[in-house]
Amino acid sequence: MEIDPFIFRLSIFILSIFIGYYVVWSVTPSLHTPLMSVTNAISSVIIVGAIIAALAGSSDNIFEISSFFGFLAIILAAVNIFGGFLVTQRMLQMYKKKKNIKK
Amino acid sequence: MISANLSAIFYLISGILFILALRGLSSPDTSRQGNYFGIAGMIIAIAVTFLSIGNFSTSIVYIFLFLIIGGAIGAFIAFKIPMTAMPELVAGFHSLVGLAAVFVAIAAFLNPQAFNLGLIGDIKLASLIEMSIGAAVGAITFSGSIIAFLKLRGIMSGSPIIFMGQHYLNLILGITIFVLIFYLCKSQSNSLFWTIIIVSFLIGILLIIPIGGADMPVVISMLNSYSGWAAAGIGFTLENTALIITGALVGSSGAILSYIMCKAMNRSFVSVILGGFGADNSSEDKKDKKDQKPVKSGNAEDAAFLMKNASSVIIVPGYGMAVAQAQHALREMVDKLKKNDIKVTYAIHPVAGRMPGHMNVLLAEANVPYDEVFELEDINNDFANTDVAFVIGANDVTNPVAKTDPKSPIFGMPVLDVEKCKSVLFVKRSLSSGYAGVDNELFYRDNTLMLFADAKKMTEEIVKHLED
Numbered sequence: 075m076e077i078d079p080f081i082f083r084l085s086i087f088i089l090s091i092f093i094g095y096y097v098v099w100s101v102t103p104s105l106h107t108p109l110m111s112v113t114n115a116i117s118s119v120i121i122v123g124a125i126i127a128a129l130a131g132s133s134d135n136i137f138e139i140s141s142f143f144g145f146l147a148i149i150l151a152a153v154n155i156f157g158g159f160l161v162t163q164r165m166l167q168m169y170k171k172k173k174n175i176k177k
Numbered sequence: 178m179i180s181a182n183l184s185a186i187f188y189l190i191s192g193i194l195f196i197l198a199l200r201g202l203s204s205p206d207t208s209r210q211g212n213y214f215g216i217a218g219m220i221i222a223i224a225v226t227f228l229s230i231g232n233f234s235t236s237i238v239y240i241f242l243f244l245i246i247g248g249a250i251g252a253f254i255a256f257k258i259p260m261t262a263m264p265e266l267v268a269g270f271h272s273l274v275g276l277a278a279v280f281v282a283i284a285a286f287l288n289p290q291a292f293n294l295g296l297i298g299d300i301k302l303a304s305l306i307e308m309s310i311g312a313a314v315g316a317i318t319f320s321g322s323i324i325a326f327l328k329l330r331g332i333m334s335g336s337p338i339i340f341m342g343q344h345y346l347n348l349i350l351g352i353t354i355f356v357l358i359f360y361l362c363k364s365q366s367n368s369l370f371w372t373i374i375i376v377s378f379l380i381g382i383l384l385i386i387p388i389g390g391a392d393m394p395v396v397i398s399m400l401n402s403y404s405g406w407a408a409a410g411i412g413f414t415l416e417n418t419a420l421i422i423t424g425a426l427v428g429s430s431g432a433i434l435s436y437i438m439c440k441a442m443n444r445s446f447v448s449v450i451l452g453g454f455g456a457d458n459s460s461e462d463k464k465d466k467k468d469q470k471p472v473k474s475g476n477a478e479d480a481a482f483l484m485k486n487a488s489s490v491i492i493v494p495g496y497g498m499a500v501a502q503a504q505h506a507l508r509e510m511v512d513k514l515k516k517n518d519i520k521v522t523y524a525i526h527p528v529a530g531r532m533p534g535h536m537n538v539l540l541a542e543a544n545v546p547y548d549e550v551f552e553l554e555d556i557n558n559d560f561a562n563t564d565v566a567f568v569i570g571a572n573d574v575t576n577p578v579a580k581t582d583p584k585s586p587i588f589g590m591p592v593l594d595v596e597k598c599k600s601v602l603f604v605k606r607s608l609s610s611g612y613a614g615v616d617n618e619l620f621y622r623d624n625t626l627m628l629f630a631d632a633k634k635m636t637e638e639i640v641k642h643l644e645d
Contacts, residue, residue: 080303083413083421090425093196098430101202103527103552106434106534107263108212109202110401113427114270116195116215117408120277122188122226123292123415127284128240129230130291140288141236145243147280150273152247153254158270159216160255161263166212168541169205172548 108165115158121151184229185418187221192422194218199426205547222419260542261499264397264531265329271400272322275381278315278407279374282308285414286370292415298365304414309358309370311410313377318403320381325396328385329531335390343387344451350380388449391573393531394438395449402431434533441527441553443579443590472608472620474627477635480567480602481642483626487564489520491556493593494536495529497570497605501632504543507569510636511545513643522559523550524593526574557594566598568619570632572605576617587615601625604635 101109127144194214201211227237258266285292285308286300294304327333353376361369388396409424439446484490492511498504511521523545529536540550560566568575571593579590595601596619603625619625628635 079416080413083416083418086418087409087413087421087425090192090422091429094199094426094429095433097196097199097426098433101199102204103437104525104534104537104547104550105202105205105208106437107267107532107538108208109199109430109534110267110397110434110532111263111270112198112202112212112215113401113405113430114267114274116198116219116423117274117404117427118277119191119195119219119222119419119423120274120281120408120411122222122417122420123281123285123411124277125223125226125240126230126291126415127281127288128243129236130284130288140284140291143280143284143287145239147277147284148240148243149247149250150277150280152244153251154270154273154277155219155251156248157251157255157266159212159219160252161258161266162212162215163209164255165260165263165538165541166205166208168538168544169208169547170541170544171205172546 105166105169108162111158111165112162115155115162118151118154118158121148121155124148124151179225179228179231181229184225187225188417188419189422191218191222191225191419194221195419195423195426199430218419260538261502263535263538264393265326267532268322268326268329268397268400271397271404272319272326274404275315275318275320275322275407278404278411279312279319281411282312282315282414283370283374285411286312286367294414300365302362305362305365306358307410307413309361309373311407311414312370312374313354313358314403314410315407316374316377317381317384318400318407320378321385321396321403322381322400324382324385325393325400328390329393335393337389338386343383347380347383350376350383354380384450387451390531391528392442392444392449394528394533394535395435395442395444395446397532398431398434398438399450400431402428402435405429405431438528438533441591443587472627473623473625474629475602476628477630477638478642479626480628480635481639481645483600483602484514484519484565484567484639485517485643487519487599489563490514490522490565490567491560491563491595491598492521492523493566493568493571493575493595494523494525494540495569495571495574496531496535497572498632499530499535499539499570501570503569503633503636504539504545506633506636506640508540508543508545510640510643513640517643521549522556524553524556524560525550526553526571526591526593529571529574553591553593560594560597563598564600566595566601567604568595568601569604569636572617573615575619576615577622578615578618581618585615595619596622596624599624602628604628604630604632606631 124147195218198211198215201207289300295301405427412420575595578585579587579592
């Protein structure tokens, strides 16, 4: 009997939860705020769904209802991607060691 | 156009890069590199999506246009936002992820052919369940984050909003969602799908309004987790590995942070969700105590004198420091102290601030080296050998009552043992209690000197006196 591809996706999902569990426990508490902003940015990878939806309306009318929601989602996800990664970068840039400051 | 198998492998690569991005955060040294991994993963995912569709009609122009518009807004916010406002920003961003998940689910529902999910009115059962769960969790994340944003921003009062039968209402609405999904699977009706989304919006609002300001670190972490689960739900719908991996990572990350925050407050997750904390009116009998007990108060000169003659000082910052924007003045003060060969370190409680790690970012912004900043468990033993503890903007996290009085609502919460220092300087505007609504016993200790003032002004004055 063939295994439903859903089971494979479920396996990936559950294994990723375990990876997430161990990786996040190893994050130093002083970086918990950047952790939140970067997880925010990466969860915006949902933009791939938005792009598929937006391109699906093959007609020239971008306001066709389903692709329209795709376009809206692209804007939202783009705000998040750029905002999330940049603000994380800005924060991480501030973390300095003692020596670096004394020079 | 690239094959589905090839694009699946690229999605896997981008998923791995996201794992590495989080892995990088295990130390500040590797964190910047980690962030680049994250960006690379995102670029790969987006590029592969375009290539796998290969349909470069005119609408691709619009996609780039919207990408740039959204990106510009995001970049603008990222550069402009003050570090003190990070909690609001993160809550706001969570709401966007949630709403994007809802929109993608709607798009998939209205045009299932585009995603290979079947035909309109005849969507595959599994996909239908996945997209309704994704949409529901996304909607809860959206409206919940909006409420959290409004509370953090101060537009909405931070005090809990409680009414009769609140929890039953939430329970009923939660069950309603499942019933609706069940009927949606049978009928594939549009109106049912919209109803699910609307009810979920409502749940999100109802879930967050009873939670008070002090529990915000838990709420933000929890919403972080939800946004991950929403993304994972959509990932299952779209059969996209990158989304599934990311959703699982973000979901577990948020869950762990919520757990850490709950533990740092000695509260159970359930009690936080049920809300109402901080609305206690137990302050009545405490008021009498305030009148009876003597409080020593001093001015900047006294504080400067005490610290000048100390050999070690531990700074305990809290949310009040963020509100007063005192972190730069604080850093100046510490520089002065260090010039006099005084050992200065910082002690941070896990729930100091309004989100996990908030104080660390603020100190980093003020150029405080991260190796001078210590977490509770690493520094708590040092208080006994320290001359002066300088508490600025923190309150409940220093309250010795948590160790001594089993009746106190914060009993059992891990606190910083500041009272073990030879003397404690406590910068605060008044004797009012903190978010937990508990009077701080520390105020009345013999070795405590209260400095009643705005945190920033007081610190600046101390700096002046240190110069003399």
